[in-house]
Amino acid sequence: MKLPSLGFGLGLRKEHYQAILDTSPAVDWFEILSENYLVPGGKPLYFLDAINERYPMVMHGVSLSIGNTDPLDFDYLQQLKDLSERINARWISDHLCWSGLAGVNAHDLLPLPYTPEAVKHVATRIKHVQDFLERRLLIENVSSYVTYTQSEMTEWAFLSAVAEEADCLLLLDVNNIYVSAVNHEFDPLDYLKGVPKARVQQHHLAGHSDYGDYIIDTHDHAVVDSVWALYAEAVKHLGPVSAMIERDDNIPNLAVLMQEYEQMKQVSASALSESVQDQGGAHV
Amino acid sequence: MSELLELQRSMMQWLQSESGDIHHKVLGTEKVSAETRLAIYANAYRYRLIDALSDNYPSVHTLLGDEDFYNDGVEYIAAYPSQHFSIRYFGSHLEKFLAKQHQDTAVLAEMARFEWALRDAFDASDTVSVGFEALQTIKPAAWVALRFTLHPSVACLNLEWNVPQLWAAIENETGQIPFEQAEYPIPWLIWRNALKTYYRSLAVDEAWAINAVMEGKSFSEICTGVCEWVDEAYAPERVAGFISTWLAADLITALDV
Numbered sequence: 265m266k267l268p269s270l271g272f273g274l275g276l277r278k279e280h281y282q283a284i285l286d287t288s289p290a291v292d293w294f295e296i297l298s299e300n301y302l303v304p305g306g307k308p309l310y311f312l313d314a315i316n317e318r319y320p321m322v323m324h325g326v327s328l329s330i331g332n333t334d335p336l337d338f339d340y341l342q343q344l345k346d347l348s349e350r351i352n353a354r355w356i357s358d359h360l361c362w363s364g365l366a367g368v369n370a371h372d373l374l375p376l377p378y379t380p381e382a383v384k385h386v387a388t389r390i391k392h393v394q395d396f397l398e399r400r401l402l403i404e405n406v407s408s409y410v411t412y413t414q415s416e417m418t419e420w421a422f423l424s425a426v427a428e429e430a431d432c433l434l435l436l437d438v439n440n441i442y443v444s445a446v447n448h449e450f451d452p453l454d455y456l457k458g459v460p461k462a463r464v465q466q467h468h469l470a471g472h473s474d475y476g477d478y479i480i481d482t483h484d485h486a487v488v489d490s491v492w493a494l495y496a497e498a499v500k501h502l503g504p505v506s507a508m509i510e511r512d513d514n515i516p517n518l519a520v521l522m523q524e525y526e527q528m529k530q531v532s533a534s535a536l537s538e539s540v541q542d543q544g545g546a547h548v
Numbered sequence: 549m550s551e552l553l554e555l556q557r558s559m560m561q562w563l564q565s566e567s568g569d570i571h572h573k574v575l576g577t578e579k580v581s582a583e584t585r586l587a588i589y590a591n592a593y594r595y596r597l598i599d600a601l602s603d604n605y606p607s608v609h610t611l612l613g614d615e616d617f618y619n620d621g622v623e624y625i626a627a628y629p630s631q632h633f634s635i636r637y638f639g640s641h642l643e644k645f646l647a648k649q650h651q652d653t654a655v656l657a658e659m660a661r662f663e664w665a666l667r668d669a670f671d672a673s674d675t676v677s678v679g680f681e682a683l684q685t686i687k688p689a690a691w692v693a694l695r696f697t698l699h700p701s702v703a704c705l706n707l708e709w710n711v712p713q714l715w716a717a718i719e720n721e722t723g724q725i726p727f728e729q730a731e732y733p734i735p736w737l738i739w740r741n742a743l744k745t746y747y748r749s750l751a752v753d754e755a756w757a758i759n760a761v762m763e764g765k766s767f768s769e770i771c772t773g774v775c776e777w778v779d780e781a782y783a784p785e786r787v788a789g790f791i792s793t794w795l796a797a798d799l800i801t802a803l804d805v
């Protein structure tokens with residue numbers, strides 16, 4: 265049901281283009297931000313092609329606006345499809361959110377109300393997109409800061425219902441689960457246990473900004489210990505899933521990011537060996 | 549109307565004007581009120597878009613200073629909400645906005661025009677240029693009707709202010725220089741060669757010639773045109789000189805006989 269795993273990845277950022285070409289870091293794959301390459305030409309596409317010659321890539325977008333009530337933007341989808349062919353993208357992901365109305369784009373990942381109406385609306389649109397792109401999409405959980413009075417179910421029940429009805433794959437962002445768990449006062453383990461395991465194709469890991477009473481998903485810090493701990497739980501529960509680190513602001517040099525990359529591999533490896541022991545499968 | 553659409557209307561009204569009934573549609577927690585939670589989204593909306601403006605207009609930002617850039621940014625967002633799937637194009641109306649907003653500081657709108665042209669050159673489409681050899685294959689008789697296609701990154705701007713010099717001083721951090729207005733607008737050429745973006749000023753006849761090329765005029769029409777500035781006998785040599793400069797800078801992507 266799932267696509268083959270790619271191992272461990274990093275987000276491709278322009279700050280690292282040259283260092284990647286100069287040093288060919290031991291990264292299994294890169295995730296690109298699709299919109300950065302939906303341009304006519306120049307530097308972005310030059311480096312994309314050069315790096316793509318050496319690494320498998322997946323595409324991660326922010327403009328699908330799958331929860332919008334405006335019609336789907338087929339011009340955008342065609343550009344996504346062309347880009348995916350150009351780089352042989354192993355998969356394409358975007359967020360379970362909405363981002364604008366009546367032609368205005370708020371450029372934010374706004375949460376949806378968790379209602380049967382929204383499940384139906386979003387699942388129908390995902391199916392249209394999947395038909396157009398001729399592949400299954402990965403849908404990602406977002407960080408959120410409000411609860412709507414309309415909502416009738418938990419976020420993970422909503423995510424699961426959408427995934428089942430649309431028959432899509434999931435990108436579980438472990439940091440977003442953590443952020444939303446603090447903001448909405450739920451147990452992040454309930455979330456991990458509540459999603460369809462067979463659909464989880466990828467994880468995101470990222471840093472955030474903690475304001476005490478609430479957390480904002482800013483991608484401008486290293487991954488914090490509590491998110492590493494939750495990632496370990498995710499690995500124990502969901503098994504080995506392709507994972508990567510997102511860093512969008514306050515971007516360190518590649519060598520520093522590679523240390524975090526190694527940490528991700530270690531956390532995953534030790535969680536896997538622990539879960540084997542828990543299941544009594546290890547021989548001492 | 550569907551519940552979903554109704555909620556999205558309320559939220560968009562909140563983001564765009566911090567008004568409406570969204571407060572009745574969201575819940576707070578014991579620790580964080582609905583107001584605080586909604587403010588996170590209103591702030592994110594503003595800051596993300598203003599950051600995008602700043603990325604595309606670093607020198608306009610420097611000339612205005614943080615506070616004015618922010619305040620103008622807020623007004624710009626209200627006047628020209630983003631209509632494109634990519635935030636890359638959000639700033640496309642800033643020149644127009646600044647021309648109205650700062651009528652007595654016209655250098656700001658010109659800086660916006662210059663920076664937007666640089667931005668466009670940066671990711672304009674990649675087209676392979678033709679070399680001098682291509683020109684050598686043109687038979688003498690064909691020169692009269694010869695037409696040229698320029699690289700998609702090429703733009704020609706007429707600037708009244710010393711905007712490129714101001715831009716360079718800000719970019720290279722060589723210290724503030726005063727605004728200066730020229731007696732006549734000065735033509736500037738912007739282009740990208742390989743991955744690097746360039747700009748230079750143009751003599752008035754070269755500016756006319758490059759605009760004529762963009763309009764699809766032929767070599768002989770261009771020669772006739774530049775006679776306004778140079779002697780008729782010298783015109784073909786002058787235009788051939790421009791063409792060889794453009795070829796050397798990889799500005800010409802096709803010859804059409």
Ligand SMILES: [Fe+2]
Nearest residue numbers: 404437468510
């Ligand atoms: Fe994410």
